[in-house]
Amino acid sequence: MIVVAVVHVLLALLLAPLLPGVINRTKAALAGRRGQPLLQAYFDLGKLLRKDVVYSTTTTWVFRAGPSAALAALLVALAIVPFANARALLAFPGDLLLFAYLLGLARFSLVTAALDTGSSFEGMGASREVTFSALAEPALLLGLVAMAREAGSVSLSDVYTRLAPVSLVEGGGPVLLLVAAAFGVVYLAENARIPFDDPNTHLELTMIHEVLILDHSGPDLAFLQYGAALKLWLLGSLAVGILIPLHGAPPVPAMLGGLAGMFLLAVVTGVIESTMARLRLVRVPQLLVGATLLSLLALLMVLA
Amino acid sequence: MPLLLASLGVLLLGGLVALAWPGHGRGSGRVAAGSVFAAAVLGIIPAIRVLAGGNVMTLDLPWEMPLGSLSIGLDGLSAFFIIPILLLGAIAALYGAAGLRDGGPRRTVATSWLMYNVLIAGMLLVVVARNGMLLLLAWELMSVASFFLVMFEDGRPEVRRAGRTYLIATHIGTAGLLVMFLLLGRGCDTLDFNAFRIGEGGPRLSGIIFLLAIVGFGTKAGFVPLHGWLPEAHPAAPSHVSAVMSGVMIKTGIYGLLRVLTFLGPPPPWFGWVLVGIGAVSGVYGVLFALAQHDLKRLLAYHSVENIGIIALGIGVGLLGRSHHLPVVAVLGFGGALLHVFNHALFKGLLFLAAGAVAHAAHTREIDSLGGLLRHMPVTGASFLVGAVAICGLPPLNGFVSEAMVYLAAFCAATSATGSFAVSGVVVITALALIGGLAAACFTKAFGIVFLGEPRSAAAADAGEVAPAMRVAMVILAAGCGVVGLCAPLLPGAAAEAIRVASGASPAEMQTSVTWVAGSLRLVVLGAGALLVTFLGMALARRRLLARRRVVSAPTWDCGYAAPTTRMQYTASSYAHPLTSLLGLSGWTRREITTPVGLFPKEAHLRTTTPDPVQDGIYAPVFAAIGRFLLRFRPLQGGMIQLYVLYIALTLLILLAWKLG
Numbered sequence: 001m002i003v004v005a006v007v008h009v010l011l012a013l014l015l016a017p018l019l020p021g022v023i024n025r026t027k028a029a030l031a032g033r034r035g036q037p038l039l040q041a042y043f044d045l046g047k048l049l050r051k052d053v054v055y056s057t058t059t060t061w062v063f064r065a066g067p068s069a070a071l072a073a074l075l076v077a078l079a080i081v082p083f084a085n086a087r088a089l090l091a092f093p094g095d096l097l098l099f100a101y102l103l104g105l106a107r108f109s110l111v112t113a114a115l116d117t118g119s120s121f122e123g124m125g126a127s128r129e130v131t132f133s134a135l136a137e138p139a140l141l142l143g144l145v146a147m148a149r150e151a152g153s154v155s156l157s158d159v160y161t162r163l164a165p166v167s168l169v170e171g172g173g174p175v176l177l178l179v180a181a182a183f184g185v186v187y188l189a190e191n192a193r194i195p196f197d198d199p200n201t202h203l204e205l206t207m208i209h210e211v212l213i214l215d216h217s218g219p220d221l222a223f224l225q226y227g228a229a230l231k232l233w234l235l236g237s238l239a240v241g242i243l244i245p246l247h248g249a250p251p252v253p254a255m256l257g258g259l260a261g262m263f264l265l266a267v268v269t270g271v272i273e274s275t276m277a278r279l280r281l282v283r284v285p286q287l288l289v290g291a292t293l294l295s296l297l298a299l300l301m302v303l304a
Numbered sequence: 305m306p307l308l309l310a311s312l313g314v315l316l317l318g319g320l321v322a323l324a325w326p327g328h329g330r331g332s333g334r335v336a337a338g339s340v341f342a343a344a345v346l347g348i349i350p351a352i353r354v355l356a357g358g359n360v361m362t363l364d365l366p367w368e369m370p371l372g373s374l375s376i377g378l379d380g381l382s383a384f385f386i387i388p389i390l391l392l393g394a395i396a397a398l399y400g401a402a403g404l405r406d407g408g409p410r411r412t413v414a415t416s417w418l419m420y421n422v423l424i425a426g427m428l429l430v431v432v433a434r435n436g437m438l439l440l441l442a443w444e445l446m447s448v449a450s451f452f453l454v455m456f457e458d459g460r461p462e463v464r465r466a467g468r469t470y471l472i473a474t475h476i477g478t479a480g481l482l483v484m485f486l487l488l489g490r491g492c493d494t495l496d497f498n499a500f501r502i503g504e505g506g507p508r509l510s511g512i513i514f515l516l517a518i519v520g521f522g523t524k525a526g527f528v529p530l531h532g533w534l535p536e537a538h539p540a541a542p543s544h545v546s547a548v549m550s551g552v553m554i555k556t557g558i559y560g561l562l563r564v565l566t567f568l569g570p571p572p573p574w575f576g577w578v579l580v581g582i583g584a585v586s587g588v589y590g591v592l593f594a595l596a597q598h599d600l601k602r603l604l605a606y607h608s609v610e611n612i613g614i615i616a617l618g619i620g621v622g623l624l625g626r627s628h629h630l631p632v633v634a635v636l637g638f639g640g641a642l643l644h645v646f647n648h649a650l651f652k653g654l655l656f657l658a659a660g661a662v663a664h665a666a667h668t669r670e671i672d673s674l675g676g677l678l679r680h681m682p683v684t685g686a687s688f689l690v691g692a693v694a695i696c697g698l699p700p701l702n703g704f705v706s707e708a709m710v711y712l713a714a715f716c717a718a719t720s721a722t723g724s725f726a727v728s729g730v731v732v733i734t735a736l737a738l739i740g741g742l743a744a745a746c747f748t749k750a751f752g753i754v755f756l757g758e759p760r761s762a763a764a765a766d767a768g769e770v771a772p773a774m775r776v777a778m779v780i781l782a783a784g785c786g787v788v789g790l791c792a793p794l795l796p797g798a799a800a801e802a803i804r805v806a807s808g809a810s811p812a813e814m815q816t817s818v819t820w821v822a823g824s825l826r827l828v829v830l831g832a833g834a835l836l837v838t839f840l841g842m843a844l845a846r847r848r849l850l851a852r853r854r855v856v857s858a859p860t861w862d863c864g865y866a867a868p869t870t871r872m873q874y875t876a877s878s879y880a881h882p883l884t885s886l887l888g889l890s891g892w893t894r895r896e897i898t899t900p901v902g903l904f905p906k907e908a909h910l911r912t913t914t915p916d917p918v919q920d921g922i923y924a925p926v927f928a929a930i931g932r933f934l935l936r937f938r939p940l941q942g943g944m945i946q947l948y949v950l951y952i953a954l955t956l957l958i959l960l961a962w963k964l965g
Contacts (some may be wrong), residue, residue, distance in 0.1 A: 094828070223846070
């Protein structure tokens with residue numbers, strides 16, 4: 001079991017930067033462009049790691065430690081999230097809390113690093129980031145409660161390993177679909193994708209994530225971009241694990257199934273980004289509260 | 305037990321010596337701090353012994369007071385509260401001894417130290433008292449001592465106002481307690497705790513007693529809507545006093561509530577629901593109003609309301625677990641609440657001390673006038689950051705451990721129970737999730753605007769690091785947050801005696817629940833260790849990558865605008881505005897605006913304050929109405945001596961008539 005879990009972590013570490021590549025190629029295809037290479041994110045990371053850095057004179061060690069701390073939190077979170085409905089490396093009752101709060105720690109590091117620059121732009125991004133994530137938190141946690149009750153356990157690994165293909169057609173099916181929808185919204189919001197944020201711009205008054213990292217450069221920026229790819233993987237695998245439940249399949253087919261699910265999700269994200277406009281900022285909270293309501297509805301169905 | 309009495313004695317003696325010590329108050333501070341240290345060592349030893357072995361110690365002495373004997377005792381619950389009281393008391397005294405020296409005339413400083421020692425002794429006595437009369441006396445001692453401490457700078461009108469508010473609030477609470485103890489002692493002619501027989505009074509009586517305890521102890525703890533005095537009194541008091549008041553004094557309210565619950569026997573479910581409701585409201589209300597504040601200490605005071613809310617959520621879900629016979633939930637709920645009491649003492653004490661250091665160095669607590677302090681005050685800044693991460697409940701620090709236990713209690717309720725009990729779990733989780741997100745917003749704001757960026761005023765630019773003793777105090781508390789976080793698996797076992805007394809669980813149930821949660825916490829710590837190792841690995845990797853590269857310094861990217869000023873930075877108000885307006889707080893925020901006029905505007909000005917709606921909307925009108933009513937009796941006191949003589953004569957006449965008739 002441990003071997004499978006280790007392989008899953010290695011796969012995530014290796015393949016996470018492919019997700020943005022797939023999203024971008026999907027967008028390019030839908031727009032009739034050829035688009036950047038699939039491996040562009042890897043090229044970018046390699047280049048950034050070899051670049052010089054510029055630090056603002058305003059900044060302190062908080063700015064310099066921020067990217068490393070955020071990436072460390074996300075890496076540990078990777079050990080908690082089950083992939084392809086197999087147990088994760090670190091599984092215990094209550095691990096879902098550690099997962100949620102590690103994401104919180106990553107956010108805290110990023111936001112304080114952004115505030116360290118003293119730039120109004122980054123202040124604005126930081127303010128929006130904490131606003132929207134405060135609203136996304138209940139949606140995530142209530143969704144997890146619904147699934148925990150369905151599975152009768154408070155460990156992510158237990159919850160996901162009990163999901164087999166039959167789970168979606170059984171009585172609990174609608175609950176799982178509702179939670180998956182809520183997680184999908186959280187996935188888009190936390191990863192700063194359309195309709196919440198546009199990953200292609202960072203000098204507009206509507207941006208969130210891209211402006212947070214505006215002043216980082218070199219290896220620090222590489223850490224942040226790799227971290228963003230990992231976050232896509234982490235939250236994506238929560239949604240994919242529900243929609244493509246693979247428990248019971250032998251390890252290798254399950255793994256392939258899980259990977260197919262992840263890349264399918266990336267394609268869907270690309271399609272969403274190509275066909276939707278970004279929401280006005282004032283509408284964003286409504287969508288997040290909507291996601292919380294989906295989770296709550298799922299919870300009511302399980303409790304009833 | 306003799307050690308405990310010696311601890312009390314040292315505190316009182318130290319206070320008196322500090323009062324009499326010659327010099328300009330500096331010596332008083334050292335004497336007082338020394339005595340609190342000695343008392344802490346003396347008092348913590350028996351507390352640890354009780355928590356480790358569970359041998360309850362009691363002492364009964366006859367005294368002149370009616371209603372029972374002078375009875376004190378030390379069981380797990382008392383011992384668990386003694387530790388943070390003495391620990392934070394000693395560390396804050398160390399800080400105060402360095403910080404309070406230029407506070408005012410000698411007399412005030414020396415008196416303040418006497419009161420500080422009396423406050424610590426009062427809190428100690430509150431948690432060991434085993435007689436209602438003694439508890440009320442200790443309670444008053446504690447309240448009055450803290451009132452004098454709040455009034456340290458009584459030359460300032462806002463301090464006098466805060467002191468008055470506090471005095472009134474605390475006595476409303478005491479009134480509730482007085483009635484509560486009379487009801488508890490009904491039927492037996494003593495107020496000794498072991499004589500209380502509540503089961504015989506029926507559910508109605510215990511319900512009334514429970515509600516009175518909520519009012520009486522809740523006023524001290526700061527349950528919404530009884531929290532009005534906290535945001536007034538905490539900013540007014542000197543910082544080491546705010547640290548003690550917010551870190552441990554308000555927890556005596558939690559202690560009292562837990563103690564009274566042990567008299568009431570198996571609780572009906574509505575007890576739990578009341579506390580879950582109070583906890584959810586206090587938690588969300590506290591963090592929301594904290595978000596809207598831009599006085600650093602006022603912000604922290606509102607955060608105490610939030611943390612008391614988290615504690616109440618834990619107790620509430622624990623009570624529900626008890627009444628639904630789910631011991632795991634009871635143990636986790638009470639355990640989480642108790643550990644949060646301890647953890648909050650550490651990080652809130654730390655944050656108040658750091659806020660005091662900022663106020664001391666920059667001469668203002670106004671967040672929007674500060675900025676960039678981390679470079680001038682590296683130790684204070686780093687300590688504040690540790691406190692901020694801890695209070696947001698983020699791993700790997702201590703805040704995560706206790707919040708996770710309350711969460712786990714709620715998760716267990718929501719996943720394995722049925723009906724309304726499961727719903728209560730969902731309510732608790734929703735509240736905690738909201739609180740968590742908002743707290744992160746609030747403390748990135750507090751740390752980011754105060755310590756990062758560029759200074760927004762000349763005072764902030766000139767600020768320097770505070771005295772070494774003050775730094776040591778903060779570093780000890782910050783280290784405590786880290787150590788407790790990494791020792792998490794030991795905590796439930798260490799607090800087991802206290803949890804057992806509070807939750808009423810049997811030893812066997814305790815054993816299984818504690819083992820279960822300790823197993824989880826062990827893996828949490830494994831995760832935390834992995835986090836630290838990974839972080840170090842990343843930092844090393846980064847260093848190696850940078851070693852061969854050019855590292856350039858340049859101004860922050862300003863999007864091409866060539867003349868930015870530090871006043872163009874994001875402020876605390878602008879940072880919090882999306883959330884406060886979203887959550888409907890902007891209706892409460894008052895704005896004074898002078899808009900710029902003409903083509904060459906000279907001045908513009910915007911000032912916002914967010915007063916407390918409960919304070920302004922409920923208490924202010926009620927107290928104004930009472931005042932108006934009492935004004936009607938004013939003609940009775942006309943100031944004419946003849947009139948007063950007439951009153952005396954009339955009174956005598958009436959008494960005579962009564963006696964004769």
